[in-house]
Amino acid sequence: MKKSLGKMMLGAGLAFGAAASGHAAERLVYASYYGEAYTVSKADIWVMSEIEKRSNGGIKFERYHNATLLKAPDIYPGLSSGAADIASGTPAAYNRNxxxxxxxxxxxxxxxIIAVGKAMKDLYDSNEAFQQEFERRGAKVLYFLPWGESSFYTGARPLVRAEDFKGQKVRAVQAIAESVEALGGTPVAMTWNEAVEGLTRGVVDIAGSIPFDSGVFGGIHESAKYASDGGDQGIFSVAAISINKKRYDSLSPELQKVIDDVAAEAQQKYFELLDESYEDVVNRLCTYKGGLTINVFSDEEAKKTADIVNPIVQGNWTKWAASGxxxxxxxxxxxxVELVRKYEADSDWKSGYQRLKDRGCVQQ
Structure with missing residues (x-):
């Protein structure tokens, strides 16, 4: 009897080992339109590798970066339809309505970055309406990763005051477009690649809505004469990484726990990766010899700009978001905002432009 029991246990162990080694692994399809060089992608890659490792091969990912499976507007609809099991995208930008x-x-x-990231996660966990925005479309959010603060690049003149937006054609997306209008500029909707070329050819006077580190990695600083924080315009876009809820529910409780545990660590890993990325970008900009001048608004001008923009943009958002x-x-x-202020109080994060100021690489 003992021998028979021993054989049964050995067989069960071998069977589990076979599953863990990949023979019966759960395959999850990951889709993103970001290239692997972006910090959001690097965090996702870490998450997938950790899940594969901690599940002992019980989960394997089929990875599609750089829109090779689904284009940006199709990422979240594709998650809902089951074309992808895990989606990394920015539905606030591409599926706004x-x-x-x-x-x-x-x-x-x-x-x-830290305060916004934690605030978005707390908001999702505590607000049923926010949860339902995703879950009624078959998505369960695993984690939120804020993009870097908005940067502006100009080709003709510096951007250092609220008045400098007036009469300018500005590449702008999401709420940045409304900010530009409130400041007297004309927002122009165009893709990232079009923005780089458009600034060089004078199609736009200012290229905006550009996350701090992503813009430099994309080479936008090489097409501009001036860079600006736009009055500390801040974070305007957040990536949401979600799993198809039906697919998640189909997994064993053990595999669900692995996914949840790693997802809970994703933001901290992202903060570490982004800190490294920012330091790299600051070094590049401070040592760049191509004639780029970096400007920041004075505290007085930044407050003036925010005072003009916030009543308009926030008022418009509350009406628009209430529809439906x-x-x-x-x-x-x-x-x-309360959650952001709560986490700001304990955060040691420095924005890209704060780091540039600390290095003495900006003009005001």
């Missing part, structure tokens, strides 16, 4: 509450990360609120939602959007925005 379906993800209105996700656009709560408005400009001129904060440049603190049975939600007190002003209370939702207030909750987001």
């Amino acid at each position: 379906q993800y209105r509450l996700s656009n709560v990360a408005l400009p001129y609120i904060s440049s603190d 939602n049975q939600v007190d959007t002003q209370a939702f925005l207030n909750q987001y």
Whole structure:
């Protein structure tokens, strides 16, 4: 009997070992439109590698970066339909009408990556309406990763005051476009690649809505004469990494726990990776010999700019986000801002432009 039991246990162990080694692994399809060089992608790659490792091969990922499976506007619809199991995208930008509450990360609120990231996760965990924005479309958010604060690049003249936006054609997306309008500029919708070429050819006077580190990695500074923080315009966009809820529910509790545990660590890993990325970008800009002048608005001009923009942009958002939602959007925005301020109080994050100032690489 003992021998028979021993054989049964050995057989069960071998069977589990076979599953863990990949013979019966759960295959999850990951889709993103970001290239692997982006910091958001680097965090996702770490998450997938950790899940594969901690599940002992019980989960394997089929990875599609750089829109090789789904283009940016199709990432979240593709997640809903089951074309992908895990999606890394920015539905607030590309599926705005379906993800209105996700656009709560408005400009001129904060440049603190840590505070915004934690605030978005807390908001999702505590606010049923925000959860349902994703879950009624078959998505379960695993983690949020804020993009870097907005940067502006100009070809003809510096951008150092609110008045400098007036009469200018500005590449701008999401709420940045409304900010530009509020300041007297003309927002122009164009892709990232079009923005780089458009600035060089004079199609736009200013290229904006550019996350601090991504813009430099994309070479936008090589096409400009001036860079600016736009008055500490801050974070305006957040990536949401989600799993198809039906697919998640189909996994064993053990595998679900592995995914949840790693996802809970994803933000901290991202903060570490982004800190390294920012230091790299600051070094590149401070040592760049191509004639780029870096400007920041004075504290007085930054406050003036925010005072002009915030009543308009936040007022427009609360009305727009309420359409089709049975939600007190002003209370939702207030909750987001309160959470950001709570986490700012304990955060040691420095924005890219703060780091440039500390290095003595900016002019005001």
